Every structure is written in C-alpha cells, then in structure tokens.
Amino acid sequence: MLKVTVNGMRMRVTARYRVDGSVSNDTIQGRMLGAETTLEIDSPDPPDRVARVVRNAERGCFVMQALQNPVPVTGRTFLNGALLGDDGGSVRRQ
Numbered sequence: 239m240l241k242v243t244v245n246g247m248r249m250r251v252t253a254r255y256r257v258d259g260s261v262s263n264d265t266i267q268g269r270m271l272g273a274e275t276t277l278e279i280d281s282p283d284p285p286d287r288v289a290r291v292v293r294n295a296e297r298g299c300f301v302m303q304a305l306q307n308p309v310p311v312t313g314r315t316f317l318n319g320a321l322l323g324d325d326g327g328s329v330r331r332q
Contacts, residue, residue, distance in 0.1 A: 242291045246280035273305060 252274045259265035281288050296302055315322040 240287065240291050240294070242281060242283045242287050244279060244281050248278045250276045270305070 254271040254273070255268060256271055257266065257268045259267045277292065279288060279292075
C-alpha cells in the first residue's frame with residue numbers, strides 16, 4: 239500500500255517475565271513484566287516513509303496492541319469431550 243522498498247529486515251524481541259509460586263503446590267503464577275523490540279531495516283527510501291510503514295505495522299499488530307492495551311481473555315478446557323470445571327477436579331458435560 240505505501241510502496242516502500244525493504245531490502246532486509248531483522249527484529250529482536252526481548253520479553254521480561256516473572257514466575258512466582260509452585261507447580262507442586264498449585265500456586266504457580268506467571269506474569270509479563272515488559273517487552274522490548276528492536277527493528278533493523280535496510281531500505282533506500284526516505285526515513286519518513288519507512289517510519290510511516292513501521293507506525294502502521296505496529297498499530298495494526300494484534301499482539302502488540304493486546305500487550306499495550308490489555309483485553310479480556312477467556313478460556314475453556316475440554317477433557318475427553320467434557321468441559322473441565324474451574325476447580326480442576328470436576329467435569330461438566332455440555
């Protein structure tokens with residue numbers, strides 16, 4: 239769409255996280271502390287045009303937007319076709 243030439247690109251993503259609790263005690267809790275990205279682009283085009291592409295790509299990235307603007311996350315687990323209860327022990331048929 240923006241017609242920017244990219245001859246090469248490399249991205250590094252570093253995530254910082256913390257895990258507290260214990261799996262054996264059923265108290266494990268992981269959390270994300272932050273993330274850092276470094277994007278290296280090789281392009282003959284003017285910096286302002288390349289920057290526009292990068293801005294649009296970041297704003298259009300579902301993962302980056304979900305991390306910057308948290309959204310509700312829901313989940314269901316099925317065991318042998320039956321819904322596994324929230325308490326982890328009971329199985330409810332659906």
